[in-house]
Amino acid sequence: MRILYFYPENPLMFTQGNNARALSLLRYFKSRNIKVDFVGEESDDFKEDSILEMKSIGLIAEGFLLKRGNRKSKRIKYLLTYSLPRKMNRSVKDFDRTKFEHKEQFAEIIESRNYDYKIISYAYWASLLDNTKKGDNEKWIIDTHDFLTSQFQTNKKFSLSDYFQTEISVLKKFDRVWVISNEEKYVFSQFLDNQLDLITHSLPNNAQDRHVNAKNIDVVYVASENEHNVKSARWFFENVYPNIKRDIKITVIGKIAKYIPEFENVEKIKFIEDLDGVYKKAKIAICPMLSGTGLKIKVVESLSYGLPVVCNERGIDGLLNKTNNGCLVTNCPLEFANYINKLLQEEEFYEAKSLEASKFFIENFDINSTHKVLDDIFFADKKSHSL
Known part of the structure; x- marks a missing residue:
C-alpha cells in the first residue's frame, strides 16, 4: 500500500498540537509498513533537512516541499495562471491557500506515481487536487483538523452562508472525511x-x-503563537497570574513565549526537542483558551501523562466527555487560579484528578483504540477477503 500524505507544516516541530497529530499519523503508517510519500510547504521552519530527517527515521519513503513560484521573473505566467483566475473566481479565497505554481509542482510530484490513497490536510489545501486525475481504485481523504468556517468569523467580509457552503462543497470532493471531534x-x-x-x-x-x-x-x-493562543495567554497573565502564589514555578514552552512578559517564577522556552521530559517533570498543565474550535491536542498530551489540566470551556472542545476527564474547567480568572493553587497544595485532590486524567485518556485516546479505527479504514478489504 502506498499513500500520498499532504501536510503543510513541519511534523517534527511538535510543540504545536496540529504538528503532533500529523506526526502521530506518520508513526501509525510506519507501524503498519505503509509507504508514505509526503508533501509539505516550504517555510522558514520547514526545509529539506527536515525532509531528510523524516526519511532517515523511516517516517516517509519520499518527501517534497512546495515552493512559491518567482512571480517577478514569471510575471505574465503569474498574471494569467494565478492572479487573474483568483480574482475572477467568486468562491471564498480563504479556502485556497495554494501559492503561485503550487498546483503545478504537486501535479508533477504525483504524475508518475500510483497511490491507493491521497490524504490532504485541511480543506483550504484541497485545491491541490484540482489538476490531478483520480486513479481507478484510488481513494481521496480529507483530514479536516478543524471546522474552518468558525476560524474565519472575525474576517471583515465574513459571511456564514458563503463560508460554510464553500467548506461543505470542498469536503464533498472526497471519498472519506476525517474529523477530530464528535462535535465536528x-x-x-x-x-x-x-x-x-x-x-x-x-x-x-x-x-x-x-x-x-x-x-x-x-x-x-x-x-504556539496563533491568534487564539496569543489572546488567551494575555488573558491568563493579566487576570489569572496575579492570583497564583509566587512560589509556583511555571514553564512556558513554544512560540507563545515571546508574547509573555518577564516574571521571576516563569521560565520561557521557545523551542524544545522533546516534550516528553517536560511532561514527566510537570505536576499540572494549563490550557487557557478563550476561542477556537476543535480538539486541543496539548490537553490530550497532558492527560496521557496523568497531568490534571486547568482550562477554560474551550479547552475541553472535542473531548468525548465534558466531565470526569481530568480537567478543571472555568472561565473565571479567580477560580482558574484557585484550581491551580488547590492542586499544588492538596495531595488527595491532586491524586484524584491525576487518576481521573489517566483513566479518561486510556478509555478515549490510547494508541491501541485509535489505531484500530485506522486499521478498519486501510485494511478493511483485506479483512473482508479473509472472512
Whole structure:
C-alpha cells in the first residue's frame, strides 16, 4: 500500500498540537509498513533537512516541499495562471491557500506515481487536487483538523452562508472525511453523504510511571503563537497570574513565549526537542483558551501523562466527555487560579484528578483504540477477503 500524505507544516516541530497529530499519523503508517510519500510547504521552519530527517527515521519513503513560484521573473505566467483566475473566481479565497505554481509542482510530484490513497490536510489545501486525475481504485481523504468556517468569523467580509457552503462543497470532493471531534462529526454529517470517520488524536499511555520522576515543574503551558493562543495567554497573565502564589514555578514552552512578559517564577522556552521530559517533570498543565474550535491536542498530551489540566470551556472542545476527564474547567480568572493553587497544595485532590486524567485518556485516546479505527479504514478489504 502506498499513500500520498499532504501536510503543510513541519511534523517534527511538535510543540504545536496540529504538528503532533500529523506526526502521530506518520508513526501509525510506519507501524503498519505503509509507504508514505509526503508533501509539505516550504517555510522558514520547514526545509529539506527536515525532509531528510523524516526519511532517515523511516517516517516517509519520499518527501517534497512546495515552493512559491518567482512571480517577478514569471510575471505574465503569474498574471494569467494565478492572479487573474483568483480574482475572477467568486468562491471564498480563504479556502485556497495554494501559492503561485503550487498546483503545478504537486501535479508533477504525483504524475508518475500510483497511490491507493491521497490524504490532504485541511480543506483550504484541497485545491491541490484540482489538476490531478483520480486513479481507478484510488481513494481521496480529507483530514479536516478543524471546522474552518468558525476560524474565519472575525474576517471583515465574513459571511456564514458563503463560508460554510464553500467548506461543505470542498469536503464533498472526497471519498472519506476525517474529523477530530464528535462535535465536528455531528455538524458535517448534517450536510454530507461522504463517509465520515472520527480520527481523534492518539498517543501511548505515558502515565504508567507518573510517580517515578521528580516533579520540579509546577505548571507547564505549551502553545504556539496563533491568534487564539496569543489572546488567551494575555488573558491568563493579566487576570489569572496575579492570583497564583509566587512560589509556583511555571514553564512556558513554544512560540507563545515571546508574547509573555518577564516574571521571576516563569521560565520561557521557545523551542524544545522533546516534550516528553517536560511532561514527566510537570505536576499540572494549563490550557487557557478563550476561542477556537476543535480538539486541543496539548490537553490530550497532558492527560496521557496523568497531568490534571486547568482550562477554560474551550479547552475541553472535542473531548468525548465534558466531565470526569481530568480537567478543571472555568472561565473565571479567580477560580482558574484557585484550581491551580488547590492542586499544588492538596495531595488527595491532586491524586484524584491525576487518576481521573489517566483513566479518561486510556478509555478515549490510547494508541491501541485509535489505531484500530485506522486499521478498519486501510485494511478493511483485506479483512473482508479473509472472512
